[in-house]
Amino acid sequence: MNRTDYLQAAEAHCERRGCKLTALRRQVLELVLRHQGVVKAYQVLADLQKERGVAAPPTVYRALDFLVEQGLLHRVDALNGFVVCDHFECQHESMILVCETCGKVQEVDVMAALAGLHDVADAADFTLSHQNLTLTGLCKACRI
Amino acid sequence: MNRTDYLQAAEAHCERRGCKLTALRRQVLELVLRHQGVVKAYQVLADLQKERGVAAPPTVYRALDFLVEQGLLHRVDALNGFVVCDHFECQHESMILVCETCGKVQEVDVMAALAGLHDVADAADFTLSHQNLTLTGLCKACRI
DNA sequence: TGGCGAATGTTACTGTATAACATCGCGACG
DNA sequence: CGTCGCGATGTTATACAGTAACATTCGCCA
Structure with a gap:
């Protein structure tokens, strides 16, 4: 999905959810899209200051x-x-x-694996919220 | 394990790993032990200032x-x-x-469930580091 | 057209974390 | 015994992350 299509889909997504993707x-969102991977809030701030x-x-x-709430972005705690x-369309973990x-x-779907985690949590009398796991490791390129 | 035993075990643990649990x-570590659950760095700092x-x-x-590196503490990213x-003795996730x-x-062991996550990561050409997952949800008491 | 509520602007601050450099203490080694 | 090296700690200053509180604007609709 290219950037324009993405933004359009994002707008429709917000509309469906009863709120507005304002200017x-x-x-x-565009500023975040321009980066590869993780972006910091203050980086976005700097970019925004350049533009306005x-x-x-x-x-x-x-x-x-707002964007996190709508599922358009994920927060990566480990990296602030x-x-x-x-793939904000599908209700997913x-x-x-x-x-x-x-x-x-990179982001991967993980329903199946999560079932195991839920079982473990249940055994500890704990109910997991819907959430996105952040795991660290080595990507293909860096593993070599 | 009471606090004294814990500290002694922790000291031995560091020794075995070739470093020192200095004063x-x-x-x-004692200051962290005195709290229930998660402690913030600046809370520890304040406590330390009271003592010295x-x-x-x-x-x-x-x-x-240092303590995180030795496995005596875990960092909880989501909460800083x-x-x-x-149970720092056993190599564990x-x-x-x-x-x-x-x-x-609360902390639970989770080897089995993690195997599933490793599989998913492998499928994405990604090698997970040993790590501790942090998940949020509702505990038994709060679920009611 | 006026008033309400959501969004945005503005100021100031609190909290989290680290860089950079100074100093201390202790063991190895001549 | 000195001194060298090195890891631990002290100190100062600052960068980075996030939010409280209040002012202002804007669009909608009664």
Whole structure:
């Protein structure tokens, strides 16, 4: 899916969910899309300042929070960063793989494997929320 | 395992790994042990300052990093915090369950379930590091 | 057209973490 | 015994991450 199609789909997605992908939110989403992999909030802020002169942290954080809420982005706790989710349509749980060496990020679906985790959690009397796992390791290129 | 035994075991553990649980590191570990569940670095810093008058962030962070490296603590990314690991002896991967409501933390072993995750990662040409998963959800008490 | 609510702007601050350099303490080794 | 090296700790300053609180704007619709 190219960038234009993605943005259009994202807009429709928000519409369906009863909220709006405003100009600002769209701009922030575009800025995130321009990067490979994980982006930091302050990187987005800097980019935004380049495009519109002024912008303060809350501006960016509010937009990012919104996009995460809509499932368009995932937050990567381990890196204090954000990655685009390119399959926000399907209700899913996914696994985000972050390469320790090159920082590249990929997202894979993981329903089956998660079932096992849910079992373990159940055994500990714990109910898991829907969530996205972030795991670190080595990607194909860096493993060599 | 009570606190004294734990500290002694921790010291032996470091020894075996060829490094030292110095007085400072031991003190920081004790401070973490005094709390239930997750502790923040700046909480430890404040405690440390109460005990020894002065202390700066790097002092605490260096000690915490060391303890994490030795497997005595786990870092909980999602909370910017740290929890004691009470089974640092066995080479293990574990799953840290954080209750969204009360903040309580428990750690469970999870070898079996992880095998599934490794399979999924392999399929994506990705080699997972040994790591501790942090998952959020609701604990028994808060689920009611 | 006026008023309501959501979105955004603005200021200031709190919390998290690390860089860079100084100093200390202790064991190895001549 | 000195001193060299090195790991641990102290110190200062600053970078990076996130939010509270309040002001303002904008679109919608009664």
